[in-house]
Each structure stands twice: as C-alpha cells, then as structure tokens.
Amino acid sequence: MYIVSACLLGVxxxxxxxxxxxxxxxxxxxxxxxxxxxxxxxGGCTTPREPCEIIGGDxxxxxxxxxxxxxKNGEDMTERFIKGAEETLKLAKxxxxxxxxxxxxxxxxxxxxxxxxxxxxxxxxxxxxxAELLIRNGIEVFSDESAEVVLKQADEADL
Ligand code: SF4
Numbered sequence: 007m008y009i010v011s012a013c014l015l016g017v018x019x020x021x022x023x024x025x026x027x028x029x030x031x032x033x034x035x036x037x038x039x040x041x042x043x044x045x046x047x048x049g050g051c052t053t054p055r056e057p058c059e060i061i062g063g064d065x066x067x068x069x070x071x072x073x074x075x076x077x078k079n080g081e082d083m084t085e086r087f088i089k090g091a092e093e094t095l096k097l098a099k100x101x102x103x104x105x106x107x108x109x110x111x112x113x114x115x116x117x118x119x120x121x122x123x124x125x126x127x128x129x130x131x132x133x134x135x136x137a138e139l140l141i142r143n144g145i146e147v148f149s150d151e152s153a154e155v156v157l158k159q160a161d162e163a164d165l
Pocket of ligand 1: 012014043045114
C-alpha cells in the first residue's frame, strides 16, 4: 500500500485550489494500492490558502523544533503542518502503507528538495515535514518525479 499526495490523484487540495494531477499514479489507485492524503488539509489548513514555506531549515528541523513554517503573509503555520504530518502517519499505519509517493518541493510532501523559504521558487536540499516524519517511521518515500520507478516496482510486485 502507498500513501499518495492527494493532489497527484486530481484532488484540488493545493494552496491555490488546484490539483497536480499525474495520470501515471492513477494506476496505483485503480488497483486499490493508494491512500490519498493531503497533510496540509489534515492539519487544518484551508483551501485555498496562502503559500507556506519552511524558513531557515527543512522538515527535520521543523520536527526537531529548530525552525518554523510561515505563510507568505507571515502567519506561523508550524503546528498545523506538524499535525498534518502526524495524521498522515496515523493513516499510513492504519492502512499498513510501507511506501509513499509525494509531491515534489512542497513544505509538507517534498522529498530531497523543498522551496527555500524565500517565496521565490528557489529550491534547497531537504524534505518536507510529512516526508520526514514518514521516513523516521520506516516508510520508504519517493518523489512524484520518480513515479516511473514506483510503478515499475509495483508492477514487478504484481500490482
Ligand atoms: Fe499536495 Fe501535499 Fe500540498 Fe496537499 S500538502 S496539496 S498533498 S503537495
């Protein structure tokens, strides 16, 4: 079972009220292998919402209390993002998900790279808060940019 960022499956849960639909990942859902989650909605963020970025660190630093997540208009969103990560982990455990496919660069879902906190579209190394919490709990995380790898693996495991 895979946790999948809901926006990738066509759910309009992004900050701008749109989705990031990726038709390749529908294959997982069609075979009952995808649990769609939007950590930011699960954490109590509205949709649409102001874009948010991690300031001065990454998801690991947020979980360790070393930095904050702030919206573009200056609101501290840290607690909501941490709650969203925790609720996502709860669902991963309920469904026995061992892997996750998450949307690249998001302060929640990003894996390997996230927006750098300047709201300029620049990317820095690091994971989003949810990606980091899932990794810390033994779940293998992939970026949607590796969707082909995920689908190949799933296919070989008899999707
Ligand atoms: Fe998509 Fe994750 Fe952002 Fe929700 S938090 S809109 S699932 S990238």
